[in-house]
Amino acid sequence: MNYRESLDYLYGLQRFGIKLGLENIRTLLERCGHPERGYGIIHVAGTNGKGSVSAALAAILQHAGYRTGLYTSPHLHSFTERIRVDGDAIAEDEVARITILLRSLAEGVPATFFEFTTAMALLHFQQRQVDFAILEVGMGGRLDATNAVNPRLCVITPICFDHAEHLGDNLAAIAREKGGIIKEKVPVIVGRQEPEALEVLMEEARSRHSSLFLCGRDFSPDGGPDGFGFHGMGLELSGLRPGLLGAHQQENLSLALAAAAVLRLQGAGIPGAALREGIERVRWPGRLEWWGGRREVLIDGAHNEGGARVLAAYLSSLPITGVRWVAGIKGIRPIRDILGPLLPHVSALYCTRPPVEESVDPELLAEQGAAAGVPAEAYETPEAALAAALRDRRRDEIVLVAGSLFLAAAAREFLQNQEMPSA
Structure with a gap:
């Protein structure tokens, strides 16, 4: 074997x-x-x-x-x-x-x-x-x-x-x-x-x-x-x-x-x-991790209400003008508990599926975001959602990847094979 x-x-x-x-x-x-x-x-x-x-x-x-x-x-x-x-x-x-x-x-x-x-x-x-x-x-x-x-x-x-x-x-x-x-x-x-x-x-x-x-x-x-x-x-x-x-x-x-x-x-x-x-x-990848040490892409494994709240507190401390959130949530998670603390800090939502068997429909996530007044689009894969967020990011904005550790892993793998675009 x-x-x-x-x-x-x-x-x-x-x-x-x-x-x-x-x-x-x-x-x-x-x-x-x-x-x-x-x-x-x-x-x-x-x-x-x-x-x-x-x-x-x-x-x-x-x-x-x-x-x-x-x-x-x-x-x-x-x-x-x-x-x-x-x-x-x-x-x-x-x-x-x-x-x-x-x-x-x-x-x-x-x-x-x-x-x-x-x-x-x-x-x-x-x-x-x-x-x-x-x-x-x-x-x-x-x-x-x-x-x-x-x-x-x-x-x-x-x-x-x-x-x-x-x-x-x-x-x-x-x-x-x-x-x-x-x-x-x-x-x-x-x-x-x-x-x-x-x-x-x-x-x-x-x-x-x-x-x-x-x-x-x-x-x-x-x-x-x-x-x-x-x-x-x-x-x-x-x-x-x-x-x-x-x-x-x-x-x-x-x-x-x-x-x-x-x-x-x-x-x-x-x-x-x-x-x-x-x-x-000590290092612990995928938890409030700035990819490549540059303050452009933030990856976090927040996947429940407690994690979303501490992530929201961190976002509120940053000198930024906007947050483009690539979001994907496992199907067993309560959506509102994760979206609620974070959406007030978000300027645009890129909804996708984490690579797990059960996940929340990206269209449903987009509907929740839109209902809260946040522009939102659905993407079938994390790679597509992250590529779109990176393309749309403006100077003094960040791209956030959060909602599941599986999503964090997919984002890290994608970024390892990409050259980070400049603002």
């Missing part, structure tokens, strides 16, 4: 769909000899910001000299991006080798795509002898495949509405699912939350006798003309120049720093220089 054949097998597992529960992954890990027990695990849940927090903490640990695994989803361009050690994606031949091994061990187990890839990541981390592994929850937390581990630390980013069909239709229910990663006597870092979500998370922590560290109470970020600062939990940092853009990233980065502070209390050697270098050098 080569890499392409292994991907065919892995994606074929999607026939099992999304199946929340831990029985399959526990069976797989037992048959693998429990690779997840060979290193320290930091488990990260929440709605938005999970990937950014995970990437920042991984960067801090790497700069502290630890071999660090990072498991995130989805990927932008290649499956291998999901599983990294010290920033390097798993090799294609390693994907094929582990797929062959796990396929034999999984006989009789109807593992889903995510369950199988989670086992692959944990096994790869063991084989690469990592010191720490950071696992980003795929969906929810309580019944997510990543929750079969016993972490040293848990982190929960801000919670908002997402995947309501699986997690619940109110914040308390969603928070209970995400708070399900909290383990007995395992410390948990919690980002700022709406009151109903915070109440649930505090209850979960109390019931499991877990030390709870809250953003805004036990630690806090602050930003100003001299850079980003962090205060609390034995750390006093100032003048940081984050590698991730946006005021909301200061909250995410503060969670990574708080996590590092807890690891230090647990005995990990993480010098101040590693904290600073990790925060300043």
Whole structure:
């Protein structure tokens, strides 16, 4: 089995769909000899910001000299991006080798795509002898495949509405699912939350006798003309120049720093220089990413109301005269929750389909935009929509690509093969 054949097998597992529960992954890990027990695990849940927090903490640990695994989803361009050690994606031949091994061990187990890839990541981390592994929850937390581990630390980013069909239709229910990663006597870092979500998370922590560290109470970020600062939990940092853009990233980065502070209390050697270098050098493509470093095309994976709001806040801070938005949304997303915060900042809308099986009809998106007074046109492909937006862009305007990480990936691939037109 080569890499392409292994991907065919892995994606074929999607026939099992999304199946929340831990029985399959526990069976797989037992048959693998429990690779997840060979290193320290930091488990990260929440709605938005999970990937950014995970990437920042991984960067801090790497700069502290630890071999660090990072498991995130989805990927932008290649499956291998999901599983990294010290920033390097798993090799294609390693994907094929582990797929062959796990396929034999999984006989009789109807593992889903995510369950199988989670086992692959944990096994790869063991084989690469990592010191720490950071696992980003795929969906929810309580019944997510990543929750079969016993972490040293848990982190929960801000919670908002997402995947309501699986997690619940109110914040308390969603928070209970995400708070399900909290383990007995395992410390948990919690980002700022709406009151109903915070109440649930505090209850979960109390019931499991877990030390709870809250953003805004036990630690806090602050930003100003001299850079980003962090205060609390034995750390006093100032003048940081984050590698991730946006005021909301200061909250995410503060969670990574708080996590590092807890690891230090647990005995990990993480010098101040590693904290600073990790925060300043971390990169996370597709999240408030200015393509090529030029302030002309902004790519962001905002795909729910929370993501749309932080993106809107960033747009309001820019010295620009207009935003030409290339928009594409997955079919299960509530359209108005994404359009609502962003349309007031948009001068023209280029509606398309992200490259996924289910997507919102571009014509429907265009109708919603027009109803809000924004000129809008529909395009069948992301490439056509982005080409039109680039052609129409005027000086002091930007092109925004947002609505789905899959759309962000398509835009990046298109731009890699195009010469950026000048205004």
